[in-house]
Amino acid sequence: MRYFSAIMMLSLLILSACDFEQNNDQYIVDYEYLSKEDEIPDDVTQWLINIDSEDRRIHSLTLEEGTTYVYANQHKKAKVSYIDENIEGESNQSMKVTLLKGSNKDTVFIKISYETDLCCDSEILDATENEKEFYEKQK
Numbered sequence: 001m002r003y004f005s006a007i008m009m010l011s012l013l014i015l016s017a018c019d020f021e022q023n024n025d026q027y028i029v030d031y032e033y034l035s036k037e038d039e040i041p042d043d044v045t046q047w048l049i050n051i052d053s054e055d056r057r058i059h060s061l062t063l064e065e066g067t068t069y070v071y072a073n074q075h076k077k078a079k080v081s082y083i084d085e086n087i088e089g090e091s092n093q094s095m096k097v098t099l100l101k102g103s104n105k106d107t108v109f110i111k112i113s114y115e116t117d118l119c120c121d122s123e124i125l126d127a128t129e130n131e132k133e134f135y136e137k138q139k
Contacts, residue, residue: 028119029082029095031112034069040111044069048109058099058125068095068112068123075127076102077134078110082119095120099127100134 034040036048047061051071058072070078077100085092099108114120128134 027115029080029112029114031078031080031110033078034109034111036109040069058097058127060097060123060125062123066114066116068114069110070097070099070112070125071107071109072099072127073107074102074104075099075108076106078108079134080110080112082114083124092121093119094122094124096124096126098134099125100131101127101129 041063043063044061047059047069048071051059051073053073056072056074058070058075060068060070062068079098081096081098083094083096085094095112095114097110097112
């Protein structure tokens with residue numbers, strides 16, 4: 001019985017440590033929705049002014065380490081994820097921004113904050129019309 005209890009305690013300790021590491025990864029990248037009326041830096045305001053209101057491309061601007069802004073017309077939702085991959089023995093950390101396409105009146109404007117020590121070697125900008133695909137959890 002002692003042996004069983006010891007193995008059970010050790011298993012719980014290992015599982016809780018793994019869970020702790022996984023929870024920390026959730027805070028490497030964070031984002032918030034903004035509007036053009038929010039208080040934003042002058043450089044960002046000027047950048048927004050230069051974007052054509054009919055332009056359907058996804059625009060991104062990085063002004064300082066750890067902060068990126070993304071703006072897109074005709075998109076209604078955004079999500080940001082952190083991807084840590086091992087490609088042929090090389091570690092690669094990416095930030096992926098996925099936007100959900102919307103109507104002609106929709107716009108998405110987000111500010112992304114990330115830990116510069118842990119992220120990001122690259123930035124991936126993606127869009128989808130498929131709501132099911134957008135809301136699926138990334139594996």
